[in-house]
Amino acid sequence: MIIDSHxxxxxxxxxQLEMMKQAxxxxxxxxxxxxxxxxxxxxxxxxxxxxxxxxxxNGRNNPVQARIDSSIELAQTxxxxxxxxxxxxxxxxxxxxxxxxxxxxxxxxxxHFKGIGELAPxxxxxxxxxxxxxxxxxxxxxxxxxxxxxxxxxxxxxxLLGLAQAYPTIPLIVGHLGGINWLDTLKAVRDLPQxxxxxxxxFTTMAPSFxxxxxxxxxxxxxxxxxxxxxxxxxxxEQIVPDKQVLQEVLGGNIARLLNI
Amino acid sequence: MIIDSHxxxxxxxxxQLEMMKQAxxxxxxxxxxxxxxxxxxxxxxxxxxxxxxxxxxNGRNNPVQARIDSSIELAQTxxxxxxxxxxxxxxxxxxxxxxxxxxxxxxxxxxHFKGIGELAPxxxxxxxxxxxxxxxxxxxxxxxxxxxxxxxxxxxxxxLLGLAQAYPTIPLIVGHLGGINWLDTLKAVRDLPQxxxxxxxxFTTMAPSFxxxxxxxxxxxxxxxxxxxxxxxxxxxEQIVPDKQVLQEVLGGNIARLLNI
Numbered sequence: 145m146i147i148d149s150h151x152x153x154x155x156x157x158x159x160q161l162e163m164m165k166q167a168x169x170x171x172x173x174x175x176x177x178x179x180x181x182x183x184x185x186x187x188x189x190x191x192x193x194x195x196x197x198x199x200x201x202n203g204r205n206n207p208v209q210a211r212i213d214s215s216i217e218l219a220q221t222x223x224x225x226x227x228x229x230x231x232x233x234x235x236x237x238x239x240x241x242x243x244x245x246x247x248x249x250x251x252x253x254x255x256h257f258k259g260i261g262e263l264a265p266x267x268x269x270x271x272x273x274x275x276x277x278x279x280x281x282x283x284x285x286x287x288x289x290x291x292x293x294x295x296x297x298x299x300x301x302x303x304l305l306g307l308a309q310a311y312p313t314i315p316l317i318v319g320h321l322g323g324i325n326w327l328d329t330l331k332a333v334r335d336l337p338q339x340x341x342x343x344x345x346x347f348t349t350m351a352p353s354f355x356x357x358x359x360x361x362x363x364x365x366x367x368x369x370x371x372x373x374x375x376x377x378x379x380x381x382e383q384i385v386p387d388k389q390v391l392q393e394v395l396g397g398n399i400a401r402l403l404n405i
Numbered sequence: 406m407i408i409d410s411h412x413x414x415x416x417x418x419x420x421q422l423e424m425m426k427q428a429x430x431x432x433x434x435x436x437x438x439x440x441x442x443x444x445x446x447x448x449x450x451x452x453x454x455x456x457x458x459x460x461x462x463n464g465r466n467n468p469v470q471a472r473i474d475s476s477i478e479l480a481q482t483x484x485x486x487x488x489x490x491x492x493x494x495x496x497x498x499x500x501x502x503x504x505x506x507x508x509x510x511x512x513x514x515x516x517h518f519k520g521i522g523e524l525a526p527x528x529x530x531x532x533x534x535x536x537x538x539x540x541x542x543x544x545x546x547x548x549x550x551x552x553x554x555x556x557x558x559x560x561x562x563x564x565l566l567g568l569a570q571a572y573p574t575i576p577l578i579v580g581h582l583g584g585i586n587w588l589d590t591l592k593a594v595r596d597l598p599q600x601x602x603x604x605x606x607x608f609t610t611m612a613p614s615f616x617x618x619x620x621x622x623x624x625x626x627x628x629x630x631x632x633x634x635x636x637x638x639x640x641x642x643e644q645i646v647p648d649k650q651v652l653q654e655v656l657g658g659n660i661a662r663l664l665n666i
Contacts, residue, residue, distance in 0.1 A: 187588070187615055190611070294585050324555050327451070347581070347606040349633040349637055350631070354448055357448075358448060371609040376641045379637065380640075383634055383637050383640075384637070
């Protein structure tokens, strides 16, 4: 089974299903979105959407109501085709332990989401995730998916891996392979078997090549659609992974085992 | 004709030719390299090569002798198959106007290279390129190819485009589409028709999509091999460019016209 382990809700939904079909993707782990860059018709419209995204990534905006709305959109989408979709639900950054537990109960577990993300702490804000790690453990070790490209530095990523070390039963998915810090990230996760590596948004094919060579059981194919097409992302992996068995695991087996789907 | 507009010398040479053949690339604009990451067998060996590269990109190392040696390696490679290769020659950063002129005469023109690059000023160092712009103009407006991904900020890229504006007869190729600053870069080159956009190392397919939509005559397919495979880079463009005529220009027509090859 081919599983795109990270894509956002795309509008209209027919387009998402068409992209999955084109790439031969059987299932998608679907994430909410508070913006819809795929609806932009030109550069100016796209710039507006992207500014909103960067305001969230940089911690200038932490929209609680928008996350509730996008949770509803996600839950409806997953419900519309449960054979195709598995949901990961969003959560605002900086909640207390009790608030995290309440949110998880109300918006994650009640919606049958299998994990939490995309979490996007800004530079120097990774510590804000600590109460969430605790709450996730309390709620049954829900997997956490953290954006680890720009604006995170390697110091931020190291802090994140410190949390992973402190909560070894919680699966942590490091988004985008650590971005420009992919090499240091690969070295740092050696002894953290609960840490998985998301292969989207890599700017050099050397990054996924080495990642898969070192961690064939912990690397996860994903498109990060709409930011890249599932077909393009799958094609790159098919070109760089010579071993068919390993390719099968990266393209779906690893995430299926992790989420028990 | 399909032209990979930016790749580095790969060892052994058979591998480079094999990658070109696999991707259906007819010609490659070939650049020198002072490191050979493709020879690394494991993560540690690769880390050593990459550290050397980052020392150059960050301006901690500006190896003159290594650039002379890599110029010779490049010239020999181009000479070995002039139907397949066109060379762009390296130059150390920070030479005076006269030193630039002398280097251009001795290592660029004498080797029949068609342009200069990859130039990699560090953060805050773009001003060091000014004497080179002057010398390139004096030498007949040789195209300049500048690395514009990390560690360049958008302030650096803006300064670079200021030089382009001051020397409008010199073709400037902005490498990697400006990296994480691709959107601001796209907006900033609107009135600079001599500025071309290199499409390698993009981490989201939205970047080349919008770049080609806005500037179909100024966007250039490239692999940046060995950092990505020509086939992977070509496949992405074929998936995102619906217009066959535009695709042909991006895959080869634009760079052929620019270099008159």
